[in-house]
Amino acid sequence: MDSPEDDPAASKYLSNISIPSTLITKDFADKLKKALADKELVTMKLDWRESLPHPDERVEYEFWTNSNDECGSKCDAQVDFVRDFKGFAQLLERGGYTQFTPHYITWYCPQVFIESKQCKAQCINNGRYCAPDPEQDFSKGYDGKQVVTENLRQLCVFKVTNESNPRQPWKWWDYVTDFQIRCPMKQNKYGPECAEEVIKSLSIDVEAVRKCMGNPDADQDNPILKHEQDAQVGSGTRGDVTILPTLIVNQRQYRGKLDKTAVLKAICSGYQETTDPAVCLSDSVETNECLDNNGGCWKSGSLTACKDTFRGRVCQCPLVSGVQFEGDGYTHCEANGLGHCKLGNGGCWEETGADDVRYSACQENYHSGCHCPEGFQGNGSAGAGGCVDIDECKEKTKCQCPECKCTNTWGSYNCECSGGLLYMQEHDTCINQRSAQSKLGLTVSLIVLAGLSILALGSYVVYKYRLRTYMDSEIRAIMAQYMPLDNQNESIQSHLQDDDV
Numbered sequence: 001m002d003s004p005e006d007d008p009a010a011s012k013y014l015s016n017i018s019i020p021s022t023l024i025t026k027d028f029a030d031k032l033k034k035a036l037a038d039k040e041l042v043t044m045k046l047d048w049r050e051s052l053p054h055p056d057e058r059v060e061y062e063f064w065t066n067s068n069d070e071c072g073s074k075c076d077a078q079v080d081f082v083r084d085f086k087g088f089a090q091l092l093e094r095g096g097y098t099q100f101t102p103h104y105i106t107w108y109c110p111q112v113f114i115e116s117k118q119c120k121a122q123c124i125n126n127g128r129y130c131a132p133d134p135e136q137d138f139s140k141g142y143d144g145k146q147v148v149t150e151n152l153r154q155l156c157v158f159k160v161t162n163e164s165n166p167r168q169p170w171k172w173w174d175y176v177t178d179f180q181i182r183c184p185m186k187q188n189k190y191g192p193e194c195a196e197e198v199i200k201s202l203s204i205d206v207e208a209v210r211k212c213m214g215n216p217d218a219d220q221d222n223p224i225l226k227h228e229q230d231a232q233v234g235s236g237t238r239g240d241v242t243i244l245p246t247l248i249v250n251q252r253q254y255r256g257k258l259d260k261t262a263v264l265k266a267i268c269s270g271y272q273e274t275t276d277p278a279v280c281l282s283d284s285v286e287t288n289e290c291l292d293n294n295g296g297c298w299k300s301g302s303l304t305a306c307k308d309t310f311r312g313r314v315c316q317c318p319l320v321s322g323v324q325f326e327g328d329g330y331t332h333c334e335a336n337g338l339g340h341c342k343l344g345n346g347g348c349w350e351e352t353g354a355d356d357v358r359y360s361a362c363q364e365n366y367h368s369g370c371h372c373p374e375g376f377q378g379n380g381s382a383g384a385g386g387c388v389d390i391d392e393c394k395e396k397t398k399c400q401c402p403e404c405k406c407t408n409t410w411g412s413y414n415c416e417c418s419g420g421l422l423y424m425q426e427h428d429t430c431i432n433q434r435s436a437q438s439k440l441g442l443t444v445s446l447i448v449l450a451g452l453s454i455l456a457l458g459s460y461v462v463y464k465y466r467l468r469t470y471m472d473s474e475i476r477a478i479m480a481q482y483m484p485l486d487n488q489n490e491s492i493q494s495h496l497q498d499d500d501v
Contacts, residue, residue, distance in 0.1 A: 058099060063103065066105070068134050097271075103228055105244060106228060118138065129229070131144040150179075156213050157175045157209055171202055175204070295313040298328075303320065303325070305333050316329050321342070323343055334347065336368040337367055341360070346362035349361040361376075361386070376390060389408075392406065393407065
């Protein structure tokens with residue numbers, strides 16, 4: 001879709017192309033010619049969706065235009081496009097989905113012709129910035145310098161609104177549209193008076209716009225228009241801007257029809273997949289592939305992994321109510337994390353019995369997966385298999401003592417003992433109730449006796465400790481009367497030293 005700079009032999013024919021077109025390789029063209037020569041049915045589809053780079057969630061695009069409305073069909077096409085595309089442009093800009101920049105082409109007057117009538121009529125700032133005469137007649141109508149001045153005013157409207165607080169760069173579309181309607185050249189309203197009335201009606205700072213424009217009669221560079229001339233020069237993969245109108249999307253020159261739907265498709269093709277704004281997914285722009293067999297993606301009830309995008313569809317497990325489903329998106333998606341049982345029971349089996357007891361294979365102590373509850377077996381999924389009751393009696397896993405009589409129930413079992421015996425589930429056995437009571441009494445008695453023994457032993461230890469401490473202190477007091485202790489020796493030595501002195 002770019003100019004063939006690497007093929008000078010082909011580039012000379014580029015100026016002869018005047019209809020929307022695309023470039024293909026010669027090998028591909030030869031195959032098409034052969035197919036047509038063999039009278040085969042050939043279907044061609046031109047699709048912009050993969051021709052533009054789409055690295056992120058925002059598209060940057062530029063529109064090179066002109067405020068002149070007397071240049072024939074080209075000017076009419078620009079006026080119609082701005083009016084029709086304004087709604088889309090403002091919606092995308094307000095939502096932060098695009099970064100739009102308007103541009104205007106100007107050229108300079110050669111130094112040797114600065115004093116000529118033509119340059120004085122078509123240029124401002126002493127021949128630095130020029131535009132052609134709207135009527136191509138210097139003796140009537142408007143001059144080129146008035147067009148350059150209005151171009152500068154429209155650039156300043158964008159600059160002021162883009163730098164205001166809050167930013168409102170989308171007001172450029174309102175101003176340009178209203179100016180075209182209220183201040184046309186045909187009605188002799190094209191000029192600063194009508195323009196400033198439009199600016200005021202849109203609550204834009206008129207003085208800020210005037211200050212931005214500077215003095216068109218000054219013999220010096222205008223920073224706004226100087227930047228526009230620099231921007232006309234191509235860089236990277238983008239060539240020079242030489243004709244109007246020109247649309248640049250993600251640094252790629254758009255060569256299609258200047259139509260609101262066609263341009264919107266070009267812009268929508270610049271988004272990274274799954275980041276497309278809602279306007280790109282409207283019926284007038286693209287087909288929702290998720291409507292046909294769910295796009296071949298996983299689906300369970302109202303939950304689906306099919307996500308529609310401008311360039312097609314992707315199978316991506318959804319995020320629902322803070323719970324992320326995980327899987328390949330095509331055949332399998334499974335809720336993962338706390339709370340996953342609240343979403344369609346995690347895709348697991350569940351059933352309520354005749355006694356209103358509910359069993360579920362989705363358990364919150366597991367972050368994912370289906371696990372049949374105790375008393376059931378199976379894969380736990382909501383589909384085939386699910387969970388089925390385990391017949392503990394038939395499989396002889398419970399209630400197997402000689403005196404036991406087993407009865408299976410849904411999700412559990414009942415075990416009864418014959419002869420008035422008592423069933424002990426933890427031991428899976430039957431015992432005599434009196435014996436059980438006797439054993440229970442004996443057990444309680446032993447526990448009480450053990451407690452009393454521990455208490456008596458503790459009291460004896462405390463008594464012996466206190467008695468030993470008392471006797472030690474008494475013995476020390478008696479011995480102190482017959483022999484000096486360590487502290488007494490120190491005292492005596494102290495007194496002897498004092499006497500010597």
